[in-house]
Amino acid sequence: MSDGQWSPSTGQIVVSGLTKQYKNVRAVDNLSFTVESGRVTGFLGPNGAGKTTTLRMLLNLVTPTGGTATIGGRRYADLTDPLRHVGAVLEASSAHKGRTGINHLRVICAAAGLPRSRADEALALVGLTPAAKRKFKGYSLGMKQRLGIAAAMLGNPQVLILDEPANGLDPEGIRWMRGFLKGLAHEGRTVLVSSHLLSEMQLLADDVVIIAAGKLIRQGPVEQVLGSMAQGGRVRVRTPQAEELTVALREQSATVETDEHGLLLVSGVDAPAIGRVALAAKVELHELTPERPDLERVFLELTAGKAGIR
Amino acid sequence: MNLVRSELLKIRTTSTWWIFGLITVPLWALTALINWLQTDALASNNFGDVPAEQADQIQAAQSVDSLAANVYTNGQFFGLMIVMLLGIIVVTSEFFHQTVTTTFLTVPHRTAVMLAKLAAAAVLAVLFWLVTTVFNLAFGALVMNSVDLGSQLGSGAVWRATALNGLAYLLWSVLGVGIGVLIRSQIGATVTGILLYLGGAVGAAIAISILAARWGDWINDLQVLVPSLASSLMVSGTEIPGNPPRWAGAVVLIGYAVVAGAIGTLTMRRRDIS
Numbered sequence: 365m366s367d368g369q370w371s372p373s374t375g376q377i378v379v380s381g382l383t384k385q386y387k388n389v390r391a392v393d394n395l396s397f398t399v400e401s402g403r404v405t406g407f408l409g410p411n412g413a414g415k416t417t418t419l420r421m422l423l424n425l426v427t428p429t430g431g432t433a434t435i436g437g438r439r440y441a442d443l444t445d446p447l448r449h450v451g452a453v454l455e456a457s458s459a460h461k462g463r464t465g466i467n468h469l470r471v472i473c474a475a476a477g478l479p480r481s482r483a484d485e486a487l488a489l490v491g492l493t494p495a496a497k498r499k500f501k502g503y504s505l506g507m508k509q510r511l512g513i514a515a516a517m518l519g520n521p522q523v524l525i526l527d528e529p530a531n532g533l534d535p536e537g538i539r540w541m542r543g544f545l546k547g548l549a550h551e552g553r554t555v556l557v558s559s560h561l562l563s564e565m566q567l568l569a570d571d572v573v574i575i576a577a578g579k580l581i582r583q584g585p586v587e588q589v590l591g592s593m594a595q596g597g598r599v600r601v602r603t604p605q606a607e608e609l610t611v612a613l614r615e616q617s618a619t620v621e622t623d624e625h626g627l628l629l630v631s632g633v634d635a636p637a638i639g640r641v642a643l644a645a646k647v648e649l650h651e652l653t654p655e656r657p658d659l660e661r662v663f664l665e666l667t668a669g670k671a672g673i674r
Numbered sequence: 675m676n677l678v679r680s681e682l683l684k685i686r687t688t689s690t691w692w693i694f695g696l697i698t699v700p701l702w703a704l705t706a707l708i709n710w711l712q713t714d715a716l717a718s719n720n721f722g723d724v725p726a727e728q729a730d731q732i733q734a735a736q737s738v739d740s741l742a743a744n745v746y747t748n749g750q751f752f753g754l755m756i757v758m759l760l761g762i763i764v765v766t767s768e769f770f771h772q773t774v775t776t777t778f779l780t781v782p783h784r785t786a787v788m789l790a791k792l793a794a795a796a797v798l799a800v801l802f803w804l805v806t807t808v809f810n811l812a813f814g815a816l817v818m819n820s821v822d823l824g825s826q827l828g829s830g831a832v833w834r835a836t837a838l839n840g841l842a843y844l845l846w847s848v849l850g851v852g853i854g855v856l857i858r859s860q861i862g863a864t865v866t867g868i869l870l871y872l873g874g875a876v877g878a879a880i881a882i883s884i885l886a887a888r889w890g891d892w893i894n895d896l897q898v899l900v901p902s903l904a905s906s907l908m909v910s911g912t913e914i915p916g917n918p919p920r921w922a923g924a925v926v927l928i929g930y931a932v933v934a935g936a937i938g939t940l941t942m943r944r945r946d947i948s
């Protein structure tokens with residue numbers, strides 16, 4: 365990195381008291397959180413929660429009404445060579461329709477003072493080389509998304525910020541991106557990703573920041589946020605003798621519910637205990653699965669009643 | 675400098691510039707034909723009876739310098755509009771294609787970006803002027819010789835007019851950039867620009883002559899405030915009696931360009947990009 369004051373350990377993002385008041389909406393409301401380097405941080409919230417607005421304030425595209433947002437201790441506008449420190453992918457359609465992919469990257473290289481060769485390298489990095497000389501309007505949604513990532517990687521940045529990068533990617537593309545972002549975090553970089561795809565986030569993120577209606581709801585490592593929820597510890601049981609097992613389990617003061625497929629959802633006792641009860645009652649078991657609390661359920665529970673669209 | 679290079683690369687890597695170049699050719703040919711006929715008429719002096727108060731204006735227009743300046747700046751009428759539209763597009767295409775986000779991420783210093791855009795638009799305008807002028811030198815010499823006045827290429831007035839014509843191209847491209855910032859919609863800005871240019875020339879001329887008839891001749895001097903009239907005044911080969919001096923046209927046009935560029939830059943600095 366060309367900038368003396370920058371060191372990898374300071375690729376930390378700090379958002380502090382950030383507020384944006386639009387005419388009718390308080391899009392972001394006194395929001396504070398931190399994003400550590402070396403980890404992938406998922407930035408989650410319902411539609412209209414203020415994710416995009418927050419990221420745009422972080423990148424000096426939108427002026428905050430109040431509060432600050434810094435990357436590596438400095439405001440984005442104060443970075444001398446921003447692209448060498450921070451890469452951002454904000455919306456899929458941000459290239460001139462009539463310009464080729466490679467030329468789009470060359471324009472950015474020219475403005476950022478990066479060598480032209482970086483354009484080819486970045487394109488190869490995201491697997492777009494075959495479409496280099498095709499015009500942007502002929503790109504598929506996934507190709508546009510990849511071009512955005514290529515643009516963000518031009519300066520080999522320490523910090524990567526992505527707004528809904530999985531939009532329009534096929535399963536293979538999503539898996540590619542997961543590996544790509546995890547790899548970057550593994551190298552010690554800071555990766556901040558906003559998304560709606562909670563199952564994907566559960567696979568990808570180390571930390572999560574959850575907001576709703578512009579306010580912080582929860583921040584922390586994924587495991588911790590999941591563990592904080594009471595609904596952990598349910599066990600799914602499949603058996604041809606549901607009624608007998610239900611009676612036997614209730615005697616052990618377990619709570620038993622039956623779902624629409626006839627599966628039993630048992631809480632209050634753990635899986636080994638259920639197995640012992642079944643054995644004693646001579647009940648045949650076909651499946652015995654402890655349910656992991658998933659991010660989707662936690663998310664919906666945490667953001668319930670704080671409806672997104674405002 | 676990187677920034678100006680990047681802005682020029684943006685222009686080069688899309689088709690707008692050569693499409694506008696192609697549009698310019700038939701428009702140039704059209705005005706060339708008109709100018710040739712007009713020069714021929716003025717030089718051979720066949721006007722019949724002219725009202726006394728217009729006589730000295732015509733005489734001035736008939737002067738060799740004026741005729742020469744006119745043919746050597748041929749194509750100006752549409753050329754200025756074309757470079758203004760290019761200036762508009764340099765800005766509005768960023769909003770139209772949503773590339774402005776990438777642009778400001780790359781360079782958060784927005785004033786620098788705007789200055790680079792102004793410079794790139796000006797470079798493009800000067801190129802348009804240069805090519806047009808090369809064509810004009812060939813065409814103008816032909817016309818001037820055909821009316822037996824000689825090419826006049828030794829005349830200072832011709833070169834002064836040509837240089838001022840270049841200045842006009844430059845200023846109109848700057849005006850275009852300013853319009854583009856103020857009206858981000860590509861269509862909106864283009865229509866406004868064309869109306870300002872064409873409507874400004876025709877409409878204001880009519881309005882002013884009506885007002886002058888009612889309140890007196892001094893109103894005629896106000897036409898210098900209309901941008902398109904100011905620029906045609908600026909490049910006219912000679913001082914025409916009854917018109918404001920040429921330098922006034924230049925001052926007015928520079929004023930508009932500076933104001934448009936400054937307002938444009940300041941607005942862009944504050945604007946939320948979302």
Ligand SMILES: Nc1ncnc2c1ncn2[C@@H]1O[C@H](COP(=O)(O)OP(=O)(O)OP(=O)(O)O)[C@@H](O)[C@H]1O
Pocket residue numbers: 386387389390391409410411412413414415416417418673674948
């Ligand atoms: N330029 C703007 N002018 C007025 N209101 C805006 C503007 N941009 C965003 N908003 C409002 O701010 C709120 C937050 O919007 P934002 O785009 O940040 O949400 P988001 O979390 O990114 O949503 P999504 O998940 O749908 O992308 C919304 O209510 C939106 O209507």
Ligand SMILES: [Mg+2]
Pocket residue numbers: 415416417527
């Ligand atoms: Mg969003």
